[in-house]
Amino acid sequence: MHDNYAVFVDNVVKNYGNREVLKQLCMKVERGTIYGLLGASGCGKTTLLSCIVGRKNIDGGEIWVLGGKPGEPGSGVPGPRVGYMPQDIALVGEFTVKDAIYYFGRIFGMDESLIAKRYRSLQTLLELPPDDRFLKNCSGGQQRRVSLAASLVHKPELLIMDEPTVGVDPVLRDGIWNHLVDITRKENTSVIITTHYIEECRQANKIGLMREGRLLAEESPGRLLTIFNTTTLEEVFLILSRRQEEGRLTDVASLPIADDQNNTIVDATHLAGSTASVATVSTFEISTGSTDVLTTKPKENRCKTKNSMSTNRMKALLDKNWKQFYRNITGVVFLLTFPIIQTSIFMSTVGGNIRDIKLGIVNDESMTTACPNFSPNGTAVPYDFSSCHFYNMSCRFLTYLDHPMIHKVPYDTVEEATEAVTHGHIVGVLYMSENFTGLAEERIEKGKDIDPVVLDLSQIKVWMDMSNRQIGATLQVKLVDLYINFQNDLFNDCKFIPGLADLPIDIDYYYGDQDEPYTVFMIPGSLITIMFFMGAMMTSQIIIMDRHEGVWDRSIVAGVTSMEITVTHLMLQASIAIFQTVEMLIVVFAIYQQTYSGSILLIYLMVYLQGICGMCYGFWVSVISTDHSMANIIVTGAFLPMMMLSGMMWPTEGMPFALRMVAKCLPFTVAIESLRNVTKKGWSLDNFEVYDGLAISVLWAIFFGSLSLYLVKKKR
Numbered sequence: 001m002h003d004n005y006a007v008f009v010d011n012v013v014k015n016y017g018n019r020e021v022l023k024q025l026c027m028k029v030e031r032g033t034i035y036g037l038l039g040a041s042g043c044g045k046t047t048l049l050s051c052i053v054g055r056k057n058i059d060g061g062e063i064w065v066l067g068g069k070p071g072e073p074g075s076g077v078p079g080p081r082v083g084y085m086p087q088d089i090a091l092v093g094e095f096t097v098k099d100a101i102y103y104f105g106r107i108f109g110m111d112e113s114l115i116a117k118r119y120r121s122l123q124t125l126l127e128l129p130p131d132d133r134f135l136k137n138c139s140g141g142q143q144r145r146v147s148l149a150a151s152l153v154h155k156p157e158l159l160i161m162d163e164p165t166v167g168v169d170p171v172l173r174d175g176i177w178n179h180l181v182d183i184t185r186k187e188n189t190s191v192i193i194t195t196h197y198i199e200e201c202r203q204a205n206k207i208g209l210m211r212e213g214r215l216l217a218e219e220s221p222g223r224l225l226t227i228f229n230t231t232t233l234e235e236v237f238l239i240l241s242r243r244q245e246e247g248r249l250t251d252v253a254s255l256p257i258a259d260d261q262n263n264t265i266v267d268a269t270h271l272a273g274s275t276a277s278v279a280t281v282s283t284f285e286i287s288t289g290s291t292d293v294l295t296t297k298p299k300e301n302r303c304k305t306k307n308s309m310s311t312n313r314m315k316a317l318l319d320k321n322w323k324q325f326y327r328n329i330t331g332v333v334f335l336l337t338f339p340i341i342q343t344s345i346f347m348s349t350v351g352g353n354i355r356d357i358k359l360g361i362v363n364d365e366s367m368t369t370a371c372p373n374f375s376p377n378g379t380a381v382p383y384d385f386s387s388c389h390f391y392n393m394s395c396r397f398l399t400y401l402d403h404p405m406i407h408k409v410p411y412d413t414v415e416e417a418t419e420a421v422t423h424g425h426i427v428g429v430l431y432m433s434e435n436f437t438g439l440a441e442e443r444i445e446k447g448k449d450i451d452p453v454v455l456d457l458s459q460i461k462v463w464m465d466m467s468n469r470q471i472g473a474t475l476q477v478k479l480v481d482l483y484i485n486f487q488n489d490l491f492n493d494c495k496f497i498p499g500l501a502d503l504p505i506d507i508d509y510y511y512g513d514q515d516e517p518y519t520v521f522m523i524p525g526s527l528i529t530i531m532f533f534m535g536a537m538m539t540s541q542i543i544i545m546d547r548h549e550g551v552w553d554r555s556i557v558a559g560v561t562s563m564e565i566t567v568t569h570l571m572l573q574a575s576i577a578i579f580q581t582v583e584m585l586i587v588v589f590a591i592y593q594q595t596y597s598g599s600i601l602l603i604y605l606m607v608y609l610q611g612i613c614g615m616c617y618g619f620w621v622s623v624i625s626t627d628h629s630m631a632n633i634i635v636t637g638a639f640l641p642m643m644m645l646s647g648m649m650w651p652t653e654g655m656p657f658a659l660r661m662v663a664k665c666l667p668f669t670v671a672i673e674s675l676r677n678v679t680k681k682g683w684s685l686d687n688f689e690v691y692d693g694l695a696i697s698v699l700w701a702i703f704f705g706s707l708s709l710y711l712v713k714k715k716r
Contacts, residue, residue: 003067006031006158006190007052013060014047014213021047023213024061029206032188034180036201036221038237039210045194046087048210049162052192053077053084053557066158076158079559080108083156087163087194089143090550091150092320093136094327097129100146101153106316107558108154115153122149125179127172134327141167148176155183159191166196177203198233209237216240309567313560317568320551324542325572338534339580343587346526347594351519356407357475358426360417363410364434365394393437393490397460400482401430405475421465428464428475433457511597511680523594524675525648527584528610528668533639534580535614536621539573540631543622562712566705570615577611597682602690606675609697613667616704623711646672667700 007029014022021044029035039045050056052063054070054077065082068075076082091100098119105115122128126145129138135146148164159180165173181203183189193204201207202221209216209224217224217240221233228236326332401408409426411417417429433439439458443450450458462479466472487501512520546552552565581604588594596603618635625631643649645663652660652669663669674693677683683690 004031005029005064006033006066007035007192008064009048009052009061010063011061012048012051012058012063014044014051014056015059021213022051022058025213025215027208027215027218029190029192031190032184033205034184034191034193034203036204036207037192037194037210038198038201038207038233039194043210044213045210046162049086049160049192049194050553053082053160055553055557078557080154081157082557083151083154083159084554084557085147085151085159085161085164086550086554088550089135089140089147090554091135091143091147092324092549092551093134094324095135095320096132097135097138097146098131099323100135100150103316103320104150104558105153106319107313107555107560109310109312110154118153118155119149122152125175139167141169144168145172155187155189157189159183159189161191161193163194163196165200173197173200198237201233207233209240211237211241211244214244216244309561309564310559313564314568317555317560317564318571321542321568321572325576335538335576336579336583339530339583340587342530342534343526343584344591346522346530347519347588347592350522350526351517353405353517354471354474355404357405357471358407358409359401359475360411360420360426360429361398361401361408362412362414362417362429362431363394363398363436365432365436366392391437393440394432396490397432397483397486400486403478403482405478418463421463424465426465427468427471428462430479431461431463520594520680521676522648523588524679525643525646525672527588527607528672528675529639529643529646529648530584531577531581531607531611532614532617532668533635535573535577535611536618536635537632538576539569539615539618540622540625540635541618541628542573543569543619544625544628544631547622548627562709566619566709566712570612570619570705573615574612577608577615581608581611596679598678599684602678602685603675606671606678606693606697609694609701610668610671613697613701613704616701616708617667620704620708620711623708642666642668645669648672667697670696 005028007027009025009027011024011026012022013020013024025044025048027035027037027048037045037048047056051058052065052070054065054075063070064075066076070077092103095103101119101122102112102115105118110118126149128145128149129142135143138146144164144167148161151159151161165176168176177200180191180193184191184205193201195201204221206218206220207224208218217236219227224233224236225231228239230236230239398408409420411420411429414429414431417426417431420426421429436458439454442454443458446454460483462476464472464476484501484503488499491501492498507514543552546565546569555565556562584607585600585604589596589600618631621631621634625634645652645655645659645666646669647663652663655663671693674690677687677689677693685691685694
């Protein structure tokens, strides 16, 4: 029975949460006819069409399209047997008019010569804009005509159009209807069309009047006008709408129908006796209002069509993605300069030497900052080969503080300097007592027998503001280093054993050195995180744009698979990531002259794979997000937690054990450590602590990609 109809809808129920959109709706569209679906905005027309073309699952009932259920073998959906024009334009703004038609022609597997022929024919019929005009520069009416042409290019067996004539010139609208009538007669094409212009559906073979998720009536326009004894279809719709409100809708095939305006009675049974109406009376179905009982039929598990990946479709999608990219000049500039800007900012701001820290100096031994000599002749004066006499040792130490990190600010008293610290003018106070030189000599000579008071006064006292721990700790370490240098030079002048002033611990380095800037430690983490989140942001935005513009759904109805769309998007983004990775490595290792020990190719591969992992993560974000704002929130919201847990800002060894285990499972925690092993230690791929970083990137990419494809299919 279903084979006799182009579309057969039987008791279909569709819910959005607790809201019923379609309520046990029935509809039958004969082959080779025009079916006009009429109703106000929000009545469920677009939802019904989305269910017919397989983009939304139903919660009850059955739908048959061209002899099969949507998505099953034998159905025309998805595939070239159906032409679909959604309510939205659903075209790529960076396409020219010609590009849009050729894109769908190629998806449908048409030869280039046939596409060109059909394009010229449709260009004349629909008065399309010039070939090279970009769709984003076309008016709304022009865009709708191009959208209609895209649905007609392959001469489909079933044509489904949602509001195709909105904003179209009345003369052109008449021409479109004449064309629809022509193809139904000559090519046996079946047409479903929704429109706001009720009266234009007089040319349809059958119309369905829809309100609040139900069909009020389904019959030919002429028969409806006869039954209700009116001159316009709008009056028919008004009468049926009133009866629905009053709960008086009944089956006109069995009950007489009163004309509300003229109070006349029409015997529907008698009308059904005429030859012209016998074929259509069985399809004249009117809902029974509030007495209807919702179906309890469970949702079916449909077998999905297993479409293999098509070379023609893949080429068409790659062409679309490439044109979307290179014709968006702002996007091209951003994608190619953003890695350079990000990396340059990082290299210029993170890990550099801190300069000009203001340190207050209170020197009670010498109130002058000019210290020309440290002994009568400018040199130390040894005696008994064990002691030295010095002058102005405090001034001598202060000369060691002539360092770019330290900006000395002299004060007369400790109280005055402390007041400056409390007001944030300086970050610390360094104090040396009166007769500091003599007390320091006594400290050296007496050793363990020194008086505690002398020991205290011979110290250089420092009070620090540690509210900014990074600056405070850095200055503290630098003061200790400078004092060790001062004491070594002092002991050398006294002919002491070399190294006596050094700390009694000898540290050597397998990798790196003591003076290595913090930047070197941060480089692997910055490269990994920039590539990951840049890939995530890039992919999530472009895919959400495709979905919101309707290009994704329209392409799938045409026969494209979610896998093909995903793969082609990732192919283009992965190609862009090749150049972005090169740019970042050039900035770090060529422009800023950072050294590395391992293979540059391995470094490149590890950074690049993180970009791919980020793209797959971005794809997942695009699937679960409803719009660009939500995607941005998810991507940026994940940035700081993943940064903190990655060990880039603080070692994972400082975390609780459970949290450390979680951190190790994240996409780039292990990858950062692996990259550090390559850049600083020179390890190769045969070392597990390098291999695991690559492996976790690949595994996360596979996980996010597979999860995204599953969710895309489930969301239908």
